[in-house]
Amino acid sequence: MKLRILSQLLVGGALLVGAGGASATTTPGNAPSDEALANRVRHEIVMYPYYGIFDNVNYRVVNGSVDLTGAVTQPWKKSDIGKSLQKIPGVISVTNELEVLPLSPMDNQLRFQIARAIYRDPSLSRYALQAVPPIHVIVDNGHVTLEGVVNNNLEKQVAGMRTATAGLSFGPIANHLRVENPSTKKG
Secondary structure (H helix, E strand, O other): OHHHHHHHHHHHHHHHHHHHHHHHHHOOOOOOOHHHHHHHHHHHHHHOOOOOOOOEEEEEEEOOEEEEEEEEOOHHHHHHHHHHHHOOOOOOEEEEOOEEOOOOHHHHHHHHHHHHHHHOOOOOHHHHHOOOOOEEEEEEOOEEEEEEEEOOHHHHHHHHHHHHHHOOOOOOOEEEEEEOOOOOOOO
16 A cells, blocks of 8 residues: 555656646746757758758848758759747747759769769778768869868868869869868977
8 A cells, every 4th residue: 555655756747847847948038048959950950961061151140030041952952841840839030041062963973073073082081980071072164162170271172182183163162161160380
């Protein structure tokens, strides 16, 4: 009898604790912070199954409003990403200013040539093993832009050189790669 009462008290206590925890996270007055929303937005973008190295999506979260900029290779990617972000709890609005890159066979060929040249280089090949490699190749009517993140200045320069020698681009190559660990000059 005592064991039965004790087990009922434990189950009841667990239910009360669980209900209290659930109400604390789902209260309508508790809007998530912009930082928490930005983390969730980033997660949704990276987990989008068709997001790849030829797309570049940037976002900004201000007071629950999400602004999207960048470029994608297909029109349906633009709408899919916008729709998936609207479903995130706490997102008030989504301004989708993603550019859809031209659907050009020449641009596609150039994208693949540049990606091969970058990710086959011994100093950059480790990036190819990641689920979403950090170097994004954006080609717009033959104009090439590199976006993303590399570890140091040398890798940024190598990516730029591999891009320049990979194929025929129309104009200068814009190397917008960010460096995580910039070198500091001594002396």
